[in-house]
Amino acid sequence: MRLPDSFLDDLRSRLSLSQVVGRKVVWDMKKTNQAKGDWWAPCPFHQEKSASFHVVDSKGYYYCFGCQAKGNLFGFVQESENVGFMEAVEILAREAGVPMPARDPKAAEKADRASELAKVTEAATKWFRMQLKTGAAQEARAYLERRRLAPETLDRFEIGFAPSQPDALLTALLAKDIPFERIEAAGLALVEEDGRRRDRFINRIIFPIRDARDRVIGFGGRAMNPNAPAKYLNSPETELFDKGANLYNLRAARTAAGKGQPLVVAEGYMDVIALSQAGFEAAVAPLGTAVTERQLQLMWRVSPEPLIALDGDAAGQKAGLRVADLALPLVEAGQALRFAILPEGVDPDDLIRAEGPGAMRRVLDDAVPMLTLLWRRATEGRSFDSPERRAMLDRDLRALLGRISDASLRRHYGQEVARLRAELFGVPVTDALPAAPPPPPEDGRWAPPPEDGRWAPSPPDRPWQGNRRRPRRGAPLPAATTTRTSALVQGALDPDALLEQVALAGLVLHPALIEEFAERLEGTSWSRGDHGRLATALLRLPPGAAPDAARAHLIDAIGPDALDSLLAQPQIRISPVARPGATADDARPCIEGAFVSLDTRRGIDREAREALEDFADGGDEAMTWRLAQAARRRHDAARVSDGMKGEAVAEASNASYYDDLLATPPRKTRRKK
Template sequence: MRLPDSFLDDLRSRLSLSHVVGKKVVWDMRKTNQARGDWWAPCPFHQEKSASFHVLDDKGYYYCFGCQAKGNVFKFVQETENVSFIEAVEILAREAGMPMPARDPKAAERSDRRTELAKVTEEATRWFRLQLSTGAASDARAYLDRRGLNAATLDTFEIGFAPKTSDALLTALEGKGISWDLIEGAGLALTDDDGRRRDRFINRIIFPIRDPRGRVIGFGGRAMNPNSPAKYLNSPETELFDKGANLYNLRSARAAAGKGAPLVVAEGYMDVITLHQAGFESCVAPLGTAVTERQLQMMWKVTPEPLIALDGDAAGQKAGLRVADLALPLIAAGQSLRFAILPEGMDPDDLIRAKGRGAMQSVLDGARPMLSLLWSRETEDKVFDSPERRAMLDQSLRALLGKIADSSLRRHYGQEVARLRADLFGLPRDAPMAPLPDPVPDMPPDPGPPPEDAPRAYVQKAPARRPWVPKGQFRGRASLPQPAATATRASPLAQGTLSPDTLLEQVGLAGLVLHPGLIDDFAEALEGMTWSRDDHERIAGALLRLPDGLDRPGAFEELSRSLGEETLDYLLAQPQIRISPVARPGADQEHARPCIHDAFTRLAARRGADRERVEAMEDFADGADEAMTWRLAQATQRKEAARKTAQQNEGTSEDGDAADKDYLQGLLDTRVWEKSRNK
């Protein structure tokens, strides 16, 4: 079966080589330069401890300096999975979510047609280039000269000209024996309503568009007639050209980004060309449409954090927000966007010609994180002088956080939003921000609507929420988003204190460090937990990344390598861990399982109850009444139900389970986390 070149190209564009190889190796981050797509690891094809296996994402190529293994993404899958080329393509297609081409005898014919169309576009490119030097293009040359483009830039971007004659290109191509079918199929000519054939581009400056393989797949044309209904005109969708799946100048930008240059995303052709001439060679632009999801993925394959250069007007701001909204569900650790806001009324071309390269560099250096742009949209030019308006902001922020698919990133966004909200309202940094809770393990179902005998105030419509400054036991719950500074101040090294949630987290994590065979059983809890401390989050992440089948010594060695021995030593040296059932001499997985399970279940119950209490206090902030009492009672009942459910579901021995429960309850009852006020 012959696979179309276009299908293989599309597959390469969707899956980076480092992503595929990363499933088989452990990257050496000391040698790796992720921003440049330059990756190193011990070779998967021979036994070694040093990192001699080299992957270059921009070239889609790997090479081992030890055993000389080399190839592309298809060769790698063939060698590591011991499969044929077609089977390797099928594996990668499933990974990318792409259906395999049907076993169509005409597939080769279609592939050949695309090859012929590419020859036609190359011929047209040469013809357009020649026209720029003719007398008919004098106005076009003068325009390009006014825009400050030099001869080297014109050659680099192969800028050409389409004359005023309506069928000049058509006549030239047919004179070379090229059929009308191919000329039309390449998007270079069309048939008018009266049946007359003519060129698509007339009296326009022409910008050829090349794909990552270097083929000319389409053209953009800038009108010389100021009265033209379309200032810029692009090729139509063809067998070669898909506007939403390509970026202008991507091939050149990818090479420059591989040398360390940041990827700049501008609005149009002239912006890219001016940026490139000014020394910003890693720059691209969408092709006459809004940025698409496919284009975002292409940008992220070049660099983890592209810079979106926004024109300094209302339209530019709106375009940036559309990109941010599109990207929000797709962002992940190390994969986001930054936004460079230009002075009002200027685009990159205007700024560079008016103030020079340094002014543009300053704008790029001051690029804002994506959250900053989104926060400005939610708060700028708005007044929050009433509980209703503040509640509306909270609702918008919850919806914003809910779009983020990555749970860890959503948690960090929640912490930053909580900080910004506290600053906006003049509240303490640890005030709750109507949190978007992460999934928690083994939570009993919501009690549902209140019973008929519930207080009347509860079943009536609740008053609008307003921001509430928590006091006493409601301050600083770990289930609420916390800013990084708060987490630092809460460190036991800084204050000598441990919260009850922190104690339970340490018991669960220590149990999995000492009994790595149980990690799969608690993977959901590790992924969904809101950790009270950054080091706990790092330990949880390292546990999830451990290879399957490691025994305790092997797991400890791997964790020490990724976390540092001091992190594990500190965790396991805690007094509550040394006396825990998970660390007792002779304790095996079956002894440790119920204790770990109970620790995570108690965390879930505590945090669920905390959220219920916080919401009740917010809803009835005007004073205690029967409704609030009923809701708080429900929270307490749910907490107790969670503990009972855990015991029933675990199926362990009553004696062992009771001992574990007594141990954990003892930690909480003795209130060892509280700092004595008498000292």
């Protein structure tokens, strides 16, 4: 089976070589230059300790200086997986989430047709360039001179001209024995309603568009007639030209970005050409449409943090926000956007011509993160002088954060949003948005005092903050309680508190697991204020902190006596998390089991309360059975938390109690009179 070149190109654009190779190697980050797409690692094809295996993302090849292994994306999968070419393509297609082309005999015919259309567009490019040198293009040349485009720039971008005659190109191509059907399929000619054939581009400056394989796939045309219906006209969608899957100047920009230049995304062709001429050669632009998800992925293949250059007018700001909204669910660590905002009413070409490349460099250096743009949209021009308006802002911000797919990144965005919100309202910084307090407990199990910190009343001049906040790293923690009064060292704790202690102690002793359990730490309603303060301190630890450094940080946060007493508790000393030589893998199921048991116990409480409510409306055997089962499960869960043996935790982590909750209760039976 012959695969279409367009399909292979699609795989290359969706999957970077470093992404695929990274599954088999551990990168040497001291030698690697991630921003340039230059990666080094020990070779996966022979035994070595040094990093001699080199991957260059911008060129799509790898080479080992030890064993001389070399190849491209498909070759690496063939060698590493010991498969043939077609199997390698299938593996990559599954990873990219794209279906394999249908195995039909027309595939080769389609590929041949695309090649024939590319020959037509190449012939048209040469003809357009020749027309720019004729007398008919005098006005076009004068326009390009006013835009200060040097002759070498015109040659580099292959800029041409389409004369005013409605069928000039068509006549020239037909004279080369190119069929009209092929010229039309390439997007260069069309048929009028009255049956006349004419060129698509008439009296326009022509910008050829090349793809990553250096084929001319389409054209953009700038009208010389100020009364033309469209100032810019692009080729229609063809078998060669997919507007949403390509970028203007992509091939040259990829090469320049590989040499360390920042990738700049401008609005149009002239902006890209002006940027390139001024030394910003890694410049691209969408093809006459709004930026698409496919184009974002192309940008991230070239650079982990493209700079979106926005015009300073309202339309430019709206365009930037559309890009930000599109990118928000896609961003992740090492894959982001920054926005360079130009002065009002100015585009990159205007700024460079008026003030020179230095002014453009300053704008790019001052580029802001994507969150800054989204925050401005949420707050500028709005008043927050009432609780209702503040609540509306909180709702909008929660919706914004909820669109971020990456959990770790969502947490960091939440911290920054909390900081910005605190600055806006003039209140102390917290690391989470306000959350609504829970309803009062129906069984009267807890009624925490204000100093506990769980549901403390808010000052009258600020919204309620709740217990799910996490002070940002570096901010002072509330004063630690003394050893005598600390709940961490009290012996008479209820089972919920014992389970919480096991989970917290496990993370104190194995801080490498904190990121994995961050959402649990953040979302748990702690039964004691000291537990909540310790959870906050754990979340503040720098990523990758060693156990000794983590311990020093926690001692500063909650005090040495409280921490030592926690680790000395009997249920901690017999727990797998504290065994000599215990690893993170040993501790993980125990910590998970503690959290699962907490969820189980609290779910049982809800089940019992609901059963009591139903019982009040009219009891029967089914309701009695539900109450008995809830009591039994609560007793079993308490036994698990009393001992917290490794086997019991493993059983709890399987959530067997939930199986009981889902069991079918006995059917009602009629009482005998």
